[in-house]
Amino acid sequence: MRRQLAPTILTAAAVAGVVTFSLVASAPAGNAAARPSSAYAVSAEGQVPIAKTPYAESLDGKRQTTSALELPKNPLISVRAGTATAGNDSASVELFDIVVGPDILSQVQIPPELKQQCASLPKTGADDLPLPDIALPDLGLPLPQLSTKDLPVKNLPDLCNLLLNPPSSLLAIDSLNVYCSGDSGGVDLGAVTLLGQTLKLPSTKQGASLPSNPLAAISVNSQGKHSDGSFTITGLSINLGGGAEVINLASATCAKPATKPKPKPTPKPANPAPPQLDTPPAAPVPTPVKTHQAVTG
Incomplete structure (x- = not known):
C-alpha cells in the first residue's frame, strides 16, 4: 500500500537524490495595478512560513538596499548573508551559504x-x-x-x-545571485550539494530541465511578465511534499516607477493690462551754424 504524505521534513532530506532541477517560465501573473521595483532574498509558504527577508522596495526609483545576516529562527532554512537591492527599473539579490534542512x-x-x-x-x-x-x-x-x-x-x-555518517544538510548552496533590468534578467548559481553530494546542474539559462518526480521539485531561473509591464525573476523555487512547503530564494521584480505629474502652467489673467509703449527719445538739440554776412555802407 502506498504511504500517504504526512508533514515531516525528513522526507525532503531523504528525497535528495530525486529532487528535480528544472528551468521553467512561470505563467504571467494577472495584476493590472502598477507595482514598484522590489527584491527579496528568502521567503517560504507552508507549515514553516518565512516572510520575505531581507526585502527592498523602490517606490520613487531611488536605489534602496537592505541586508540581513540571518533569518528568523526556523527549523527549515538558514542563510549566512543576504542583500536585496531595488531601484529605477532594476533589482538584484545576493545570497551566500544557504542551507535547507540543517543536520536533518x-x-x-x-x-x-x-x-x-x-x-x-x-x-x-x-x-x-x-x-x-x-x-x-x-x-x-x-x-x-x-x-x-x-x-x-x-x-x-x-x-x-x-x-x-550523515551530511550536514539536505541541500546546501554556496551562493546565489539574481538580477533584472527592464524585462530581462539572469541567475548566477554557485556549487550545490544534495545530502553531501555535489550536483551537476544544468545551465541556469531559462529553458533547461532535468527529469521531474512527484515528491520534491526545484525550479531554477523562473521568469514571468506581469500585466502591468513589470518583470519578475526567481533564482530557485523549492517545492517540498507536493506543495506542503514552497521556498523561494532570490527573487527580483523590475518595474518602472510611477511618472511624476507635469507641473500645471501658470494661468493667464482674465483682463490683461494693455502693453506699455516705449517713451519716444527726446529730440536732439540743434547745433548753431556760424556764417559771414557782407557789410554795406
Whole structure:
C-alpha cells in the first residue's frame, strides 16, 4: 500500500537524490495595478512560513538596499548573508551559504536491526544485498513520510554510510545571485550539494530541465511578465511534499516607477493690462551754424 504524505521534513532530506532541477517560465501573473521595483532574498509558504527577508522596495526609483545576516529562527532554512537591492527599473539579490534542512539526518535514530546489518556487512558482495524497508521517524517538517527504501542510495553499503555518517544538510548552496533590468534578467548559481553530494546542474539559462518526480521539485531561473509591464525573476523555487512547503530564494521584480505629474502652467489673467509703449527719445538739440554776412555802407 502506498504511504500517504504526512508533514515531516525528513522526507525532503531523504528525497535528495530525486529532487528535480528544472528551468521553467512561470505563467504571467494577472495584476493590472502598477507595482514598484522590489527584491527579496528568502521567503517560504507552508507549515514553516518565512516572510520575505531581507526585502527592498523602490517606490520613487531611488536605489534602496537592505541586508540581513540571518533569518528568523526556523527549523527549515538558514542563510549566512543576504542583500536585496531595488531601484529605477532594476533589482538584484545576493545570497551566500544557504542551507535547507540543517543536520536533518543526524536526528534519525537508526533502527537496531539496520544497525546490526550495517555492522555485519561482508567485505565482498555487499553491493548486491537488498535494501531493507524500515520506516523512518517523523521529524516534524512538511515532507512525506519515508522508509529506508525511499532514500537516494543504490545499495545497502550506501545506506549504512548515509545514516552512520550523515551530511550536514539536505541541500546546501554556496551562493546565489539574481538580477533584472527592464524585462530581462539572469541567475548566477554557485556549487550545490544534495545530502553531501555535489550536483551537476544544468545551465541556469531559462529553458533547461532535468527529469521531474512527484515528491520534491526545484525550479531554477523562473521568469514571468506581469500585466502591468513589470518583470519578475526567481533564482530557485523549492517545492517540498507536493506543495506542503514552497521556498523561494532570490527573487527580483523590475518595474518602472510611477511618472511624476507635469507641473500645471501658470494661468493667464482674465483682463490683461494693455502693453506699455516705449517713451519716444527726446529730440536732439540743434547745433548753431556760424556764417559771414557782407557789410554795406
